[in-house]
Amino acid sequence: MHKDIATPIRTQEILKKYGFSFKKSLGQNFLIDPNVLRNIVSHANLTKESAAIEIGPGIGALTEHLARTAGHVVAFEIDQRLLPVLEDTLSPYDNVSVIHSDILKANVLDVMKEKISGYQDVMVVANLPYYVTTPILIKLLMEKLPIRGMVVMMQKEVADRITAVPSTKAYGSLSIAIQYYMKAEIAMTVPKTVFIPQPNVDSAVIRLTRHEKAIVSVKDEDFLFTVSRASFAQRRKTILNNLQSQLPNGKAKKDLILQALETAGIDPTRRGETLSIKEFAGLADELLPNFKD
Structure with missing residues (x-):
């Protein structure tokens, strides 16, 4: 030795x-x-x-x-x-x-x-x-x-x-x-x-x-991470405010963001830090058609 x-x-x-x-x-x-x-x-x-x-x-x-x-x-x-x-x-x-x-x-x-x-x-x-x-x-x-x-x-x-x-x-x-x-x-x-x-x-x-099998399935991994980063941009802000200010053209697309949050079953007044990965995945999939070039 x-x-x-x-x-x-x-x-x-x-x-x-x-x-x-x-x-x-x-x-x-x-x-x-x-x-x-x-x-x-x-x-x-x-x-x-x-x-x-x-x-x-x-x-x-x-x-x-x-x-x-x-x-x-x-x-x-x-x-x-x-x-x-x-x-x-x-x-x-x-x-x-x-x-x-x-x-x-x-x-x-x-x-x-x-x-x-x-x-x-x-x-x-x-x-x-x-x-x-x-x-x-x-x-x-x-x-x-x-x-x-x-x-x-x-x-x-x-x-x-x-x-x-x-x-x-x-x-x-x-x-x-x-x-x-x-x-x-x-x-x-x-x-x-x-x-x-x-x-x-x-x-x-x-x-x-x-993970032996994926913990969530998501249509676009990169976009999932884009959405999660946007949601934590300012921790004290609601998820709606963060998504509006961080996603491209978010302010103009407020209605689309609200609709995506509703379909994903997420209250727009919640903060990003309360969402699970599963919730982020569902939200990203709902937002994807309106924000992915």
């Missing part, structure tokens, strides 16, 4: 050896607690028959634990300075592919075909850079990758929004976008003390699991 990368002493040794300095712009916070890492990996339920996709491996702290558990790990790293570090720290493992790429620009499906095509069970497991957590999640979901789900660390506040239920303060268009595709639950919370440098906020790990 090799010495864990993720101890404070070993992490400092590696950073010193390579003269590595953290880039704030890349949201780099490295984990220095092997127990937290083991815990994260355990929530992904991986076996040697599974492959893992990691985003932002840093110096390989989580990558190492994934490599010990999964059959193959594909890690996307944007920071070129970390490539030689990873080559060194992960040298004991022959089942890791490091891809030097910005995950937001990468063709993840192509990489999966090239590196892990033999695996039926794939999980995304990552300590996500906090400043781009949402765009990364949305990209991975929109691309409908053949994955079982994700176990990802993020700012606790974002985790609360993703897992929120209707009529709570945290519930919003992000909750809907993610829960439409996956079941979302907070697996664990993580104190800021287990990172170097310490972030200013506490973190949480969420587990996202693909």
